[in-house]
Amino acid sequence: MNISKSIVVVNSIISDFTEIFVQRLVFRLNRLHKPGFTIIIEDETKLSQKCLEILNTLNSPFMIVSDIKQTPFYSVIPNVLPLFNQSPYKYMLINRERKIEPDIFQLKMDRSLNLEDNHIHTQMAFCNGNMDAEKGIAIGRVSGIGKMRFTEHSSQMYIPFHNFTSRDYYVHGLSITDKADYRIDNYLNLKRTHESDFIEFGLELDFDFSGKPIIYEQDLKHFDYILGAMHMIPEITPEAFLKQLEMVVTHNIDVLAHPFRIFKRNGKELPVKLFKPVAKILKESNTAAEINFHTNEPPEDFFRECLDMGVKLSFGSDSHNLGELGDFFYHLDFLKSLGVTGDYDKILWRKK
Numbered sequence: 043m044n045i046s047k048s049i050v051v052v053n054s055i056i057s058d059f060t061e062i063f064v065q066r067l068v069f070r071l072n073r074l075h076k077p078g079f080t081i082i083i084e085d086e087t088k089l090s091q092k093c094l095e096i097l098n099t100l101n102s103p104f105m106i107v108s109d110i111k112q113t114p115f116y117s118v119i120p121n122v123l124p125l126f127n128q129s130p131y132k133y134m135l136i137n138r139e140r141k142i143e144p145d146i147f148q149l150k151m152d153r154s155l156n157l158e159d160n161h162i163h164t165q166m167a168f169c170n171g172n173m174d175a176e177k178g179i180a181i182g183r184v185s186g187i188g189k190m191r192f193t194e195h196s197s198q199m200y201i202p203f204h205n206f207t208s209r210d211y212y213v214h215g216l217s218i219t220d221k222a223d224y225r226i227d228n229y230l231n232l233k234r235t236h237e238s239d240f241i242e243f244g245l246e247l248d249f250d251f252s253g254k255p256i257i258y259e260q261d262l263k264h265f266d267y268i269l270g271a272m273h274m275i276p277e278i279t280p281e282a283f284l285k286q287l288e289m290v291v292t293h294n295i296d297v298l299a300h301p302f303r304i305f306k307r308n309g310k311e312l313p314v315k316l317f318k319p320v321a322k323i324l325k326e327s328n329t330a331a332e333i334n335f336h337t338n339e340p341p342e343d344f345f346r347e348c349l350d351m352g353v354k355l356s357f358g359s360d361s362h363n364l365g366e367l368g369d370f371f372y373h374l375d376f377l378k379s380l381g382v383t384g385d386y387d388k389i390l391w392r393k394k
């Protein structure tokens with residue numbers, strides 16, 4: 043989709059969640075790169091003519107017509123079309139180049155699929171957008187998912203904000219931290235306040251270069267969902283990656299976060315030759331592989347290996363914003379491209 047020639051039409055704040063679902067729509071549209079014009083309306087085809095007229099007169103970039111609070115992304119032309127008036131927040135993409143053959147989507151997941159969001163941040167993440175545990179829980183409840191798991195970065199619970207991208211902690215571990223910077227108790231408080239059958243609090247666990255978790259043992263024991271992450275490794279080479287992974291999986295992690303993302307992040311080529319060995323390590327250590335689209339493109343061929351070997355897959359929104367939480371539109375699409383169109387229970391990781 044050519045975003046510069048797209049229009050999203052939203053009328054008014056109908057529910058408390060409208061703005062969040064608009065944010066979700068914006069995220070989705072930014073990820074879809076289909077050519078041609080697109081208009082989004084609900085199921086009122088007679089109004090599409092009106093949209094086309096508006097579109098024709100517009101020369102502006104991506105636009106949302108709305109009377110909700112103005113943001114840089116939104117323009118306000120109220121009372122154009124009714125939309126987002128009720129769950130599951132259906133919308134329609136109309137591709138003008140294909141004439142009008144609308145695809146209808148919904149912004150909410152189908153509850154019967156019982157999808158779980160196993161990677162969600164909180165207001166405590168230094169890299170946070172507008173995420174907030176309490177609001178996130180409210181969004182999670184209306185997003186059609188079966189479970190949500192918060193997973194804050196373990197290293198960020200001990201290091202100061204101004205230093206959180208420093209490599210030093212990965213070299214030296216917690217020995218160079220200062221107690222005054224510790225925030226793990228605040229996170230444990232969030233956990234105590236909010237956990238329920240629907241909500242778990244785990245960690246996105248970082249590991250230093252010697253393979254030790256960046257967290258104190260007495261703090262780690264409070265968590266029984268662990269998402270293992272490799273945000274920094276000694277060198278961005280296939281050999282160093284494999285070596286670090288072998289250490290990471292010995293720590294009883296449930297899921298490996300965004301496998302291979304570190305290569306692209308550092309401008310390196312994807313180590314295709316590692317797909318098979320990594321899948322094998324995950325299988326042998328009973329670790330699931332995360333499908334994660336947050337600033338990430340999961341490598342299809344790696345996930346094919348995982349499916350072949352019976353490695354369980356885990357959905358993570360990696361939400362740093364409320365609009366991302368529990369949105370598995372791309373995840374389901376990705377599974378479809380791998381040939382999985384149903385029976386998700388067979389391939390998705392579930393907590394024992």
Ligand SMILES: [Zn+2]
Nearest residue numbers: 246271299300
């Ligand atoms: Zn991560």
Ligand SMILES: [Zn+2]
Nearest residue numbers: 161163246360
């Ligand atoms: Zn994360």
